[in-house]
Amino acid sequence: MAKRIEFFFDFVSPYSYLAWTQLEGLTEEYDEEIAWRPLSLRQLMAGIENAAPPHELKRRYMRRDLERFAERYGVPLTLPEGGAPRADVALRIALASDGHAGQETFIASVFRTLWAHGEGVESLGVLRTLCDRAGLDGDRLIERATSSDIDALLAQRTRQALEQGVFGLPSFIVDGELFFGQDRLSFVREALER
Numbered sequence: 001m002a003k004r005i006e007f008f009f010d011f012v013s014p015y016s017y018l019a020w021t022q023l024e025g026l027t028e029e030y031d032e033e034i035a036w037r038p039l040s041l042r043q044l045m046a047g048i049e050n051a052a053p054p055h056e057l058k059r060r061y062m063r064r065d066l067e068r069f070a071e072r073y074g075v076p077l078t079l080p081e082g083g084a085p086r087a088d089v090a091l092r093i094a095l096a097s098d099g100h101a102g103q104e105t106f107i108a109s110v111f112r113t114l115w116a117h118g119e120g121v122e123s124l125g126v127l128r129t130l131c132d133r134a135g136l137d138g139d140r141l142i143e144r145a146t147s148s149d150i151d152a153l154l155a156q157r158t159r160q161a162l163e164q165g166v167f168g169l170p171s172f173i174v175d176g177e178l179f180f181g182q183d184r185l186s187f188v189r190e191a192l193e194r
């Protein structure tokens with residue numbers, strides 16, 4: 001029987017992007033379903049009282065670490081020179097499109113735009129195009145994504161994730177077991193094989 005991977009991610013997290021690049025392969029291999037769990041990394045960090053930005057030494061190391069993994073996976077990665085990109089509305093659209101057939105394609109396009117092409121997704125025009133290409137109603141979703149009920153839903157999802165033990169992104173839950181980091185996908189694979 002197909003198992004389900006809950007995939008907790010934020011678009012602003014480059015490690016979430018790397019995880020996403022590997023999920024398609026796993027889906028094909030194990031015929032499992034992905035339950036997409038868009039989360040705000042900022043809210044999650046506030047929830048575990050870890051709001052301080054990473055130290056410069058860690059940031060420098062992370063760049064190399066990310067490049068090494070991208071090379072290993074053979075996937076494109078463009079890291080911004082400045083700080084992390086902004087993707088607040090994109091994240092809320094991903095949440096608002098729960099249950100819509102185009103959600104997966106929209107998520108894929110945002111990850112690719114940000115991290116493969118190194119382009120921004122802040123503009124509503126860009127988001128509308130990505131929605132349309134995914135067969136989603138861009139205008140309706142943007143309206144919903146910028147409403148207070150999606151803010152409340154995002155906050156609720158953060159609380160729920162914390163209760164499930166999630167403390168960083170990307171995270172995965174298979175059969176109730178939590179795995180943190182795209183570098184733990186081999187354990188996710190083992191859990192799928194059980």
Ligand SMILES: N[C@@H](CCC(=O)N[C@@H](CS)C(=O)NCC(=O)O)C(=O)O
Pocket residue numbers: 012013014015016041050167168169170180181182183184
């Ligand atoms: N080793 C992990 C690193 C993941 C990571 O550092 N994620 C960041 C967000 S991009 C995070 O959640 N940091 C919070 C923490 O480490 O507590 C991987 O390869 O995925």
